[in-house]
Amino acid sequence: MMNVPRYMLLPFVIALLFGLHACAEMKGWLPQESPAQKPAPVKQAPQKAELPPERPLSLAANHMKAGQYQQALDIYGREFRRQPQETSLKKEYAKSVNEMKSLADTMLEKGNVPKAGRIYYTLRNNYASFSGLKEMLSFDDAYLNTKLSSCRKNLSRQGFEQYRKGNIERAIALWQDLLAIDPENKDIKAAVRTATQQQKNLQDKNRPF
Known part of the structure; x- marks a missing residue:
């Protein structure tokens, strides 16, 4: 093997060391990958608690208290058709119907004929569903x-x-109450039209020019 003089090897050693140092510095400059970040958990909006549906019988009872008799009978009738063997429902249904009849009787005795008539009329129209x-x-x-x-x-x-006393407005109100429980009464419809026209004529006559 040939002996190379040391002064000739020295430049190669220096170059090699310089190259290794440069590689080390470049490695330090490379951007390091940041650790993968987990996505932040999505916060779910709190769900509103669902209210239980109002019991049909309670709803019907509320209609009864408010004097909304047809709405009450509609609910009772619908539930009774669905559950004809339900004893408690049948009793409550019959109880409410009898209360309507008793209230109508009381109103008639007190002279509140319009209210009594409306209740009797509602009961009569729904009587077939009471079978x-x-x-x-x-x-x-x-x-x-x-x-x-x-x-x-x-x-x-x-x-x-x-009407004969000249209280046309009062007469019209009474006849309208009558039509509420006798809607096909042609004579009363004609009487209302006549009285309404007379009332208008009187108002026009008394209107200052």
Whole structure:
């Protein structure tokens, strides 16, 4: 093997050391990968607690208290058709219907014929749907027809009495109450039209120019 003089090897050693140093510095300059970051957990909006649905019987009872008798009967009738063997439902249904009849009787005795007539009219219109609880009712359809006829005659008579006295506005109000429980009464419809026109004529006559 040839002996190379030391002075000739020295430049190669220096170059090699310089190259290694440069590589080390470049390695230090390389950007280091940051550790993978987990996405922040998504916060879910708190869910509102669902309120339990109002029991149909409670809703029907509220309608009864508010005097919304047709709405109450609609609910009772629907639930009774769905559960005809439910004893508690049947009792509550019949109880409410009997209470309506008793209230109408009381109103009639006190002279509140319009309110009594409206309740009798509602009961009469729904009587066919009471077929499953008729043995629990305190009245029949004949009773309703008699009471309803009495209310109609009473309102008609009072209306004409007020009309003859010149109380046209009061007469019209009574006849409108009558039409609420006898909507097909053509004579009363004609009377309302006539009285309304007379009232308008009087207002025009008394209007200052």
